[in-house]
Amino acid sequence: MITATQQLENYLESFTELQKRVVGRSLPWLRQLREDAFARFCEAGFPTTHDEDWRFTNVSAIAKTAFQLPRKDGVQISRKNLDPYRIPGVECQLVFVNGRFASELSLLNNLPRGVKVSSLAAEILNSPKEIEAHLGCYLDTKRDAFAALNTAFLEDGAYVHIPRGTVLEEPISVLFVSVTNGVPLMSHPRNLIVEEEDSQATILEEYISLDSGAAFCNTVTELVAGENAILSHYMIEREHTEAFNVSTLRMQQGRAATVASHSVLLGGALVRNNVHPVLAGEGGDCLINGLFIGNGRQHIDNYMLVEHAKPHCGSRQFYNGILDGHAHGVFHGRIIVHKEAQKTDAKQTNRNLLLSDDAQIDTKPQLEIYADDVKCTHGATIGQMAEDALFYLRARGIDEVSARKLLLFAFASECLDRMKYGPVRTHVEAVINQSLLQVANVPGIWKERKQEDVGRTWEEVG
Amino acid sequence: MSLLEIKNLHVNVDNHEILKGIDLTVNAGEVHSIMGPNGSGKSTLAQVLARREAYNITAGEIWLDGKDLLAMKPEEAACEGLFLAFQYPVEISGISNAYFLRSALNAIRKYRGLDEMDAMDFLPLYREKLKLLEMDEKLMNRSVNEGFSGGEKKRNEILQMAILEPKLAVLDETDSGLDIDALRIVAKGIEAMRSPKRAMVVVTHYQRLLNYIVPDFVHVLLDGRIVRSGGPELALELEEKGYSTMETANATPA
Numbered sequence: 001m002i003t004a005t006q007q008l009e010n011y012l013e014s015f016t017e018l019q020k021r022v023v024g025r026s027l028p029w030l031r032q033l034r035e036d037a038f039a040r041f042c043e044a045g046f047p048t049t050h051d052e053d054w055r056f057t058n059v060s061a062i063a064k065t066a067f068q069l070p071r072k073d074g075v076q077i078s079r080k081n082l083d084p085y086r087i088p089g090v091e092c093q094l095v096f097v098n099g100r101f102a103s104e105l106s107l108l109n110n111l112p113r114g115v116k117v118s119s120l121a122a123e124i125l126n127s128p129k130e131i132e133a134h135l136g137c138y139l140d141t142k143r144d145a146f147a148a149l150n151t152a153f154l155e156d157g158a159y160v161h162i163p164r165g166t167v168l169e170e171p172i173s174v175l176f177v178s179v180t181n182g183v184p185l186m187s188h189p190r191n192l193i194v195e196e197e198d199s200q201a202t203i204l205e206e207y208i209s210l211d212s213g214a215a216f217c218n219t220v221t222e223l224v225a226g227e228n229a230i231l232s233h234y235m236i237e238r239e240h241t242e243a244f245n246v247s248t249l250r251m252q253q254g255r256a257a258t259v260a261s262h263s264v265l266l267g268g269a270l271v272r273n274n275v276h277p278v279l280a281g282e283g284g285d286c287l288i289n290g291l292f293i294g295n296g297r298q299h300i301d302n303y304m305l306v307e308h309a310k311p312h313c314g315s316r317q318f319y320n321g322i323l324d325g326h327a328h329g330v331f332h333g334r335i336i337v338h339k340e341a342q343k344t345d346a347k348q349t350n351r352n353l354l355l356s357d358d359a360q361i362d363t364k365p366q367l368e369i370y371a372d373d374v375k376c377t378h379g380a381t382i383g384q385m386a387e388d389a390l391f392y393l394r395a396r397g398i399d400e401v402s403a404r405k406l407l408l409f410a411f412a413s414e415c416l417d418r419m420k421y422g423p424v425r426t427h428v429e430a431v432i433n434q435s436l437l438q439v440a441n442v443p444g445i446w447k448e449r450k451q452e453d454v455g456r457t458w459e460e461v462g
Numbered sequence: 463m464s465l466l467e468i469k470n471l472h473v474n475v476d477n478h479e480i481l482k483g484i485d486l487t488v489n490a491g492e493v494h495s496i497m498g499p500n501g502s503g504k505s506t507l508a509q510v511l512a513r514r515e516a517y518n519i520t521a522g523e524i525w526l527d528g529k530d531l532l533a534m535k536p537e538e539a540a541c542e543g544l545f546l547a548f549q550y551p552v553e554i555s556g557i558s559n560a561y562f563l564r565s566a567l568n569a570i571r572k573y574r575g576l577d578e579m580d581a582m583d584f585l586p587l588y589r590e591k592l593k594l595l596e597m598d599e600k601l602m603n604r605s606v607n608e609g610f611s612g613g614e615k616k617r618n619e620i621l622q623m624a625i626l627e628p629k630l631a632v633l634d635e636t637d638s639g640l641d642i643d644a645l646r647i648v649a650k651g652i653e654a655m656r657s658p659k660r661a662m663v664v665v666t667h668y669q670r671l672l673n674y675i676v677p678d679f680v681h682v683l684l685d686g687r688i689v690r691s692g693g694p695e696l697a698l699e700l701e702e703k704g705y706s707t708m709e710t711a712n713a714t715p716a
Contacts, residue, residue, distance in 0.1 A: 392552040395512045396566035396622065397540035397573070406565065410556025410605075 002066050008042055010066045014186075015152060018069060022155055024124040033136045037151035044145040053144075056330040056362040057301040061270060062244050067186035067216045069153070070098035075179045077210065079105055085175055085208060089423030092117055093173040094158050099187030099217070101156050102177075110170055116161040117172055120190055123159045130161070134194055138222050138252045144274070146246045150220040153188040157219075160203060164196040164226075171202040171424045178239060180213030189219040193233075197226040197254070203233050204424050207247075207267075209240040216244040223249065225257040227281065232260045234424055236431060238267040241296060248274040255281030255310075262419055263290040264428055265300050266435045276305040279313035279341070290319040291415040293435050294327030294359070301330035304348075308341035308374075315345075320415050321352040322408060323359035324439050334366040335376060342371050348378040353385065353411055355439065405440040412436060463528050464489045465630050465661040466511075471522035473503075473510055480506045482686035484522070488630070491658040495672055495697060496665045498683035499705045504665045505549055507683070508634040511663075512546035513539045527629060540566075541573035543629030547619040547636050554606040559618070560588060562606050567625055591624045595651050613644035620651040631655065632663045637671035649674030669701040682708050 002010065015038050024030040046063040047054040077097060082105055086093065091109035094117065095102045101119035111117060124131055141148040158174040176189055195201060209215060217239070225231050237245050245268045253259050261275050277286045292300045306315045321329045331350040352361045365378040385407055393403035412432050419425040466488040473481040480503045488494050498504050510517050511524070513536040524531040526542055534542065554562070560581075568578040579587075592599055595617045607615050616636055623631055633652065637645055652675055656662070664677060672680075672694065680696040681688045682705070689708050690696060700708070 386552075388552050389554045391514055391536060392548065392554070393562070393566075394536035395514075395540055395546055395548075396562075396626070397537050397569040398565055399537045399569065400535070402565070402569070403537075406557055406562075407554070410554060413556045 002064055004045065004063075006066070007063055008045070011041070011149070014069050018153060018155070023121045024128065027124070027128055029132055030124065034152050034154065037141050037148045040141050041145055041148040041152055044148065047145055053303065053332070056328075056332075057270070057272060057299065059270070059272075062216055062246075065184050065214060065216070067184045070100070070185050070187065075181060077105070077177065077179060081210060082175070082177070085206070087173055087204075087423055087427045089426075090171055090173045090204075092170065093175055094119070095175045095177060096156065096158075096189060097177045098179060098185055099156060099176070099189045112166060112168065114163040114166060115168060116159065118159045119156055120154075120159045120192060121156040131159070131192065134222065134224055135190075135192055136222075138224070138250050138278070139220060139248070144248065146218050146272070147220060147248055150188045150190060150218050150248070154190040155188070157190040157192070159191070160193045160201070162195045162199040162201050165198045166196075167199065168201040171204055171422065173204045173206065176205070176207045176217065176219070178207075178209040178215040178217060178243065179211055180215050181211065182213050184214040184216070186216040186218065189217065191219070191221040193221065193223040193231075195223075195225050195229040195231055198228050199226070200230040201232075202420075202422065202424060203231070204236070204427075205234065206236040207239050207245060209243055209267075212240045212242050214242050214244070215239065217246070219245075219247045221247070221249045223251045223259070225251065225253045225259050227254040228256045229254065230258045232262070232420060234262045234419075234428065235264065235273070236428065237263075237265045237271055237273070238431060238435070241267060241269055241298060243268045244270045246272045246274075249276065251275075251277040251286070253277060253279050253281060253284040253286060256283040257281065258285045260287040260289065260418075262415070262428070263292075263302070264415075264432065265290070265292040265302075266431065268298065268300070270299045272301045272303065274303045274305070276307070277315065278307040278309055279315065280309050282310045282312050284310070284313040286313070286315040287418065288315065288317040289415055289418045291321075291412055291432065292319070292329055293322045293412075293432075293439060294329055295324045295439055296327065297325070298327045300327070302332065304331075304333045306335045306346060308335070308337045308344040308346060310340060311342045311344070313341065313344055315347070317348040317350075318415065318418065319350045320411060321350070321361060322355065322411065322436075322439060323352065323361060324355040326356075326358045327360070329361045331361070331363040331380070332366065333364070333378065335368070335378075337369045337371050337374050337376065339370040342373045344371060344374040344376070346374070346376045350380040351411075351414075352380070352382045353408070354382060355385065401440055405436055408436045408440055409433065464525075465527050466663070467523075467525040469523045471510070471524065472520045473506055474518040474520050475506065475516070479520075480686055481510070484686075484688060486681065486688065488661045488663060490629075490661055492679065493656065493662045493664060493675065493677045494679045494681065495677040496663060496681050496683050497667070497669070497697065497700060499667070502683045503686045504667075504683055505634055508546055508549070508632050508665050511539075511544065511632050512536060537569065540626075541570050545623050545626055545628035545631045547616075547623060547631065547633040549634040549638065551607050551615040551619055553608045553610075555608050557606050558603050559606055560584075560602040563588065563622060563625055566622070570626060587625060591621050594624060594654060595621045596647050597621065612639045613641065616640060616648055617644065617651070620648055624651060624655060628660070630661050630663070632665065634665045635667060636664075637666055637668060645671065646674065669697045672697045684708055
């Protein structure tokens with residue numbers, strides 16, 4: 001445990017150390033970007049629950065831990081360690097260990113001509129102009145101390161560039177592996193995905209841990225979808241339950257671009273998932289789809305900020321949460337419709353299933369509408385597992401655990417059904433299945449609740 | 463040995479006695495009808511047989527094919543060959559009818575030491591039974607009972623029975639709310655299941671269904687007790703005279 005002053009000193013020390021050796025330190029624009037961001041972080045400090053955007057999430061566990069940057073010679077892991085994390089049908093997988101690109105563990109097959117899939121560190125050296133054109137141009141480091149911290153420490157991450165008119169048939173996977181070896185480690189992966197007009201791609205970011213130590217992963221992905229581009233972005237968080245994961249997905253959508261963000265949050269002790277699309281061109285469409293499953297003392301906070309900046313854009317948010325044990329979930333769905341964004345069609349739905357008396361959900365819609373011809377709807381539900389459905393399944397011979405699993409899977413499948421068929425969806429389905437089995441496999445807790453659950457149905461709260 | 467034997471069954475719900483000493487023996491090959499007005503305890507009896515846990519059994523025994531039914535969980539009772547056609551079938555969104563039914567069939571097959579049936583083998587069986595109940599094949603991939611009409615839901619119950627092939631089927635007001643065409647189809651489905659190895663308990667409010675499925679025995683349930691038992695002619699007598707005459711009969715037992 002450390003005090004607030006020690007906190008900053010700890011980060012200052014790491015920052016100073018990093019600037020001596022970090023990639024691109026001689027590029028003035030990049031040095032400026034990092035220094036400005038660090039100054040902002042020092043000014044703001046970690047957010048507290050007095051901050052409206054962090055009302056339900058206390059990050060003091062992150063603030064009080066003296067996280068270190070991983071050492072350069074770091075950990076050795078073999079390809080074999082990653083066998084369980086390879087995805088059938090995915091030939092292109094970038095692997096990062098504690099935030100650094102591990103080329104020997106990565107797969108780079110089947111890429112069409114002109115598509116660049118690389119590490120950001122390498123591209124800062126090789127194509128600084130290309131990177132400068134986008135890096136840090138979309139993320140707002142003033143709003144969010146974690147975004148500032150990420151920018152200050154940005155070093156490596158995935159860089160994907162898809163040229164005009166290119167259709168990428170196969171998905172690109174980016175795997176972030178954390179291995180602490182008992183030392184509290186922080187990493188600040190920074191991904192940049194640039195899709196030019198008329199192109200199409202599917203990208204998966206996945207976070208895993210190979211051991212159980214305290215790891216703090218603070219990641220930012222800037223995603224630029226050009227005119228008429230189509231992009232599906234998937235994020236799977238399934239780190240160990242001691243891990244801290246803060247992620248920000250900042251999507252910039254051009255005219256008629258269609259972007260889907262799918263988040264599946266299953267692991268981590270404290271998880272904050274920021275999704276921030278800006279519909280910056282006419283006729284854009286954005287789907288924000290998510291599923292979070294919490295158990296034990298997990299805390300999973302979803303902060304959506306959907307900005308409609310231009311007319312005739314549509315956005316749909318659907319987040320489903322399943323919470324058991326003492327887990328605490330948060331859904332904060334903010335929609336801003338700017339004055340110019342007439343004919344906006346924005347929809348937001350958050351459904352939650354609480355499986356125990358101690359599980360908790362805070363769900364909060366926040367609509368700010370400055371245009372006068374728009375359609376915005378929002379709704380949230382909180383419910384328990386339907387007792388009559390459980391009995392119906394059991395009366396047909398399906399045992400209690402399987403019946404619960406079926407019902408949970410049915411609830412989760414609402415999110416799955418919004419994903420396109422392909423290797424990533426198959427992978428997501430398997431990962432969700434595994435996670436649900438753990439939640440479903442505790443008959444004791446359910447038994448106690450039976451009587452009071454009879455006859456209860458969904459409760460509208462929003 | 464009888465397939466179902468109920469001895470002196472007393473059941474409470476919320477400290478209120480609903481069943482006040484039921485005795486009933488059902489042998490293989492027999493169809494028994496239990497008739498009674500609203501609130502007589504018919505549905506409670508059906509739910510207790512399917513092992514719904516909300517009921518407090520204060521006294522009595524139930525034997526299913528020689529095994530202690532009251533010691534079984536709902537899924538065990540189903541695997542031992544009991545089937546309840548629900549009065550109000552439940553809608554379950556996100557699970558298709560086909561997946562649900564195949565899971566149920568395989569759970570039962572597994573319990574009985576049989577190989578699980580894969581989708582390829584299951585499909586022809588499902589199609590055949592859909593045809594028997596004059597149901598659209600499209601329903602297979604829809605969520606369980608979701609968006610079904612009342613009649614479709616009841617037919618779906620009989621379809622499940624036809625596939626799961628129980629030893630003892632308990633039909634809880636399967637005829638309620640059906641128009642005459644749906645009633646005929648449902649009755650045809652039930653009649654097709656009649657077999658010397660199987661027994662059925664048809665719980666009903668109305669005599670109508672019994673025009674199509676002639677029971678071997680009719681029992682009249684009033685205020686938690688069986689007050690009269692007889693052959694199919696008893697149903698006709700009820701239709702004519704109503705339940706009020708039976709209450710008199712109860713007051714002066716024969």
